Amino acid sequence: MAQLASEGIVIRGASVNGCEEILTPDALRFVAELHRCFEPKRRDLMAQRAAVQAIMDAGGRPGFLDETRETREGDWSVAPLPDDLRERRVECVGSVDRRAIMDGLNSAANVYIANFDDATAPTWETLIRGQAFLRQAVRGTITHEASDGRRMEMAPVVATLMVQPRSWHAIESRVTIDDQAVSAALFDAGLYLYHNAEHLHARQSGAYFSLGKLESRHEAKLWNEVFLYAQHQLDLPAGTARATVVVDTVSGAFEVEEMLFELRDHAVGLACDRWNYLFSFLKTFQSRPECLLPDVGLVTMERHFLHKYAQLVIAVAHRRGVPAIGVPAMQVPIPSDTIANRVAMARVMADKSREAELGFDGSRVGHPDLVQLARGPFDALWSLPTSLPTSLPKPTEARPSAKDLLTVPEGPITEAGLRHHVTVALRYLESWLRGKGTVPVRHDLADRAVVEVARAQLWHWLHRGAVLDDGRPVTEKLYSATVDYEMGSIRRALGDEEWALGEFGRARDLLDALVITPTLDSFLTVLGMEALLEIEASLR
Numbered sequence: 001m002a003q004l005a006s007e008g009i010v011i012r013g014a015s016v017n018g019c020e021e022i023l024t025p026d027a028l029r030f031v032a033e034l035h036r037c038f039e040p041k042r043r044d045l046m047a048q049r050a051a052v053q054a055i056m057d058a059g060g061r062p063g064f065l066d067e068t069r070e071t072r073e074g075d076w077s078v079a080p081l082p083d084d085l086r087e088r089r090v091e092c093v094g095s096v097d098r099r100a101i102m103d104g105l106n107s108a109a110n111v112y113i114a115n116f117d118d119a120t121a122p123t124w125e126t127l128i129r130g131q132a133f134l135r136q137a138v139r140g141t142i143t144h145e146a147s148d149g150r151r152m153e154m155a156p157v158v159a160t161l162m163v164q165p166r167s168w169h170a171i172e173s174r175v176t177i178d179d180q181a182v183s184a185a186l187f188d189a190g191l192y193l194y195h196n197a198e199h200l201h202a203r204q205s206g207a208y209f210s211l212g213k214l215e216s217r218h219e220a221k222l223w224n225e226v227f228l229y230a231q232h233q234l235d236l237p238a239g240t241a242r243a244t245v246v247v248d249t250v251s252g253a254f255e256v257e258e259m260l261f262e263l264r265d266h267a268v269g270l271a272c273d274r275w276n277y278l279f280s281f282l283k284t285f286q287s288r289p290e291c292l293l294p295d296v297g298l299v300t301m302e303r304h305f306l307h308k309y310a311q312l313v314i315a316v317a318h319r320r321g322v323p324a325i326g327v328p329a330m331q332v333p334i335p336s337d338t339i340a341n342r343v344a345m346a347r348v349m350a351d352k353s354r355e356a357e358l359g360f361d362g363s364r365v366g367h368p369d370l371v372q373l374a375r376g377p378f379d380a381l382w383s384l385p386t387s388l389p390t391s392l393p394k395p396t397e398a399r400p401s402a403k404d405l406l407t408v409p410e411g412p413i414t415e416a417g418l419r420h421h422v423t424v425a426l427r428y429l430e431s432w433l434r435g436k437g438t439v440p441v442r443h444d445l446a447d448r449a450v451v452e453v454a455r456a457q458l459w460h461w462l463h464r465g466a467v468l469d470d471g472r473p474v475t476e477k478l479y480s481a482t483v484d485y486e487m488g489s490i491r492r493a494l495g496d497e498e499w500a501l502g503e504f505g506r507a508r509d510l511l512d513a514l515v516i517t518p519t520l521d522s523f524l525t526v527l528g529m530e531a532l533l534e535i536e537a538s539l540r
Contacts, residue, residue: 004028013124013174014540018132022191028175031190033233035177038226042168042183045219049169052215052251057287062254063402068217072257077321078267079239084160084205085111085268088323089362089378090371092159095119095437096130101137102144105158107368108375112159113210116188117166118276118448119366120437122529124174124536131191137161138196160208162244165189167213168222169523173533186226193230193241201240208268212246212276217258220245227266244269244325247313248276248449250284253405257316270317271325271364272310274301275449281305282456286520289464294411296421296453301327301351303409308400314359315399326355326363330445333369344443345373353377366438366445412469413461418478421454422486422511428454429524430507433531452524455514462515476516483508506531 004010009028013019056062064072092109094100096116104112114134120126136142137154138161144152165188166172171181189209197207214220227241243266247256260267278299285291293299301310310326317324329348334341348370355363356377365374424441428451431439438447460466461474472478487508491499513527521527 008032008178010176011174012176013128014536016125016128018129021135022128022131022195027191027194030194030233031175031182031187032177034186034190034226034230035180035182037229038186038222039177039180039183041222041225042186045216045222046169048218049215053284056284061402061406062251062284064254065258068255068258071261074261076261076264078260078264081268081322082206082239082242085208085242088269088325090375091162091325091362091364092368092371093119093164093328093364093366094368096126096133098129098133098142098144099152101133102142102152102154103368105137105161106152106155107159107371109159109365109368109371110362111162111208113162113164113364115164115210115437115447117164117170117212118437121432121435121532122166122170122172122184122525123435123532126435126437127172127188131188131195134161134163134192135195138199160205162208162210163188163192164210164212164246165192168219169213170525173529189226190230193234197230197234197236197240201236206239207241209241209243210246210271211243212248212273213252213280214245214259215249215251217255217262220259221262224263224266239265242266242268244271246271246273246276247309248273249280250277250405251280253277253309253312254402256313257320260316260320260322264320267320267322269322269325270313272313272327272360273449274306274327275330275447275453277306277309279449279452279456282453282460283520283522286456286460286464291408292413292460292464292466293457294409295414295417296457297417298411299409301354305405305407305409308404308407310355310358310360312400312405317361318359323361324359326352326360328364328366329370329374330366330447330450331370332367332440332443332445334443340443345370348373349377356381366447413466413474414469415472415482418458418461418468418474418482419486421458422479422482423490425451425454425458425511426483426486426490426504426507429510429528430503432528433503433506433510433535448524455511455524456520458515459517459520463518463520479515480512483511503535506535 009032088110090109091111092104092107093113093115094104096114101114140154166184168185170184172184172187173181175182193207200207211223231238231240243263245259247253247270314324331344331348352363352374362378363374424446427441428439428446438445462479466474510531514524
């Protein structure tokens with residue numbers, strides 16, 4: 001590392017198991033090449049994001065772009081799909097820890113998405129060990145010994161592996177190149193490509209990515225340039241790196257066709273994500289009192305603006321020759337309560353049946369035990385397992401209008417909705433600060449996207465004049481009283497001993513900072529990483 005410091009590459013993260021095989025000099029030099037080549041463009045794009053948000057704050061509205069009409073109306077398609085991504089009826093999304101990777105790969109899903117972004121708390125140990133576990137998974141050597149002594153190994157047939165790196169806005173401050181913190185996206189994708197792309201290509205597969213939180217065609221183009229550069233530097237054929245674009249921002253929905261066009265030689269699909277899309281809606285229209293959303297439980301994919309968003313993604317995907325993947329199911333099995341479990345699983349089945357009938361080629365789940373349940377509606381509707389999903393007949397409707405995508409749903413804002421957001425945020429943030437990227441709360445799986453919606457909606461209600469259905473305004477006093485009450489409820493449920501081992505004090509401080517501040521922070525990780533790094537430093 002002393003030699004690398006002389007080359008401008010400095011690692012500030014502590015030594016962890018697996019770092020010697022992941023943070024090799026050549027791997028770090030490859031990440032440094034990506035940084036030096038693409039960091040200026042990334043920073044420019046983040047400045048463009050801020051400029052667009054300023055326009056929205058001043059009353060602007062997103063829309064389909066006149067300057068890219070030719071792209072939307074042109075006759076083009078993406079590159080042919082690789083064989084191991086032609087069948088995508090069920091995809092399982094999870095974290096990058098060893099057990100999650102093994103459960104996902106062995107789950108009978110078509111694809112397992114190891115998510116560095118929303119499903120992983122970015123502690124240094126988690127990130128580095130996650131890369132080591134992925135390296136083992138690619139080579140078929142990953143194993144896990146359960147607490148009861150049972151040894152888990154890779155099944156003879158496993159899901160195709162896909163990786164979701166952190167998004168363009170995030171930085172990895174524990175690694176600096178020429179005194180600049182490296183992009184977290186380039187760090188995650190660069191290490192995965194360097195260690196695994198050649199091996200995957202030799203197996204007639206590829207380095208597959210799921211790309212989230214893209215806000216424009218320019219951000220998609222940057223990923224395409226990264227793939228081209230990486231393939232050249234690693235002496236790999238074009239198309240070794242392939243990507244599914246998760247259309248999970250409002251501006252991204254208006255440029256979905258343009259984003260796919262920019263990635264057309266590396267694209268393999270489009271996917272929807274309800275939670276990140278709702279967060280983007282709240283963030284985009286943070287200055288608009290008229291854009292207050294009702295309780296989040298009422299803002300389902302059946303609501304007009306989300307239904308039209310899904311139709312748009314499906315139509316574009318099929319017109320351009322890639323599958324459209326539906327929204328992740330966030331329910332978890334409830335073995336302790338038969339009736340509650342039956343209700344939860346019925347919700348999953350209803351959602352997946354609706355997605356299949358709408359025209360999605362597959363969908364995602366957040367728990368491996370839901371794979372077979374989610375597969376049923378797609379198997380029933382598309383009963384030709386050897387066919388390319390996008391070759392099957394699908395219902396077609398006219399392209400949604402800008403008004404369709406921006407229609408604010410009506411509904412009440414309730415005390416129960418307020419308490420729900422506070423509970424979910426506190427439980428998740430406490431877990432996240434201890435290094436866990438997902439946590440079950442009230443029988444649903446909370447990941448970072450779920451909590452981004454919770455804290456953004458709390459902020460919106462507090463700062464834009466929301467009134468509960470019983471006539472009470474949402475004030476700082478009401479918010480603080482709700483947090484006090486929910487903190488007490490959580491403490492009573494856990495007991496004093498378990499409470500004392502947690503990070504609930506820091507979690508509350510973080511939530512207060514995110515909600516009470518007069519300006520909505522773009523991502524909770526901006527403040528959250530400061531708290532996470534403080535905890536890491538205290539443990540050294």
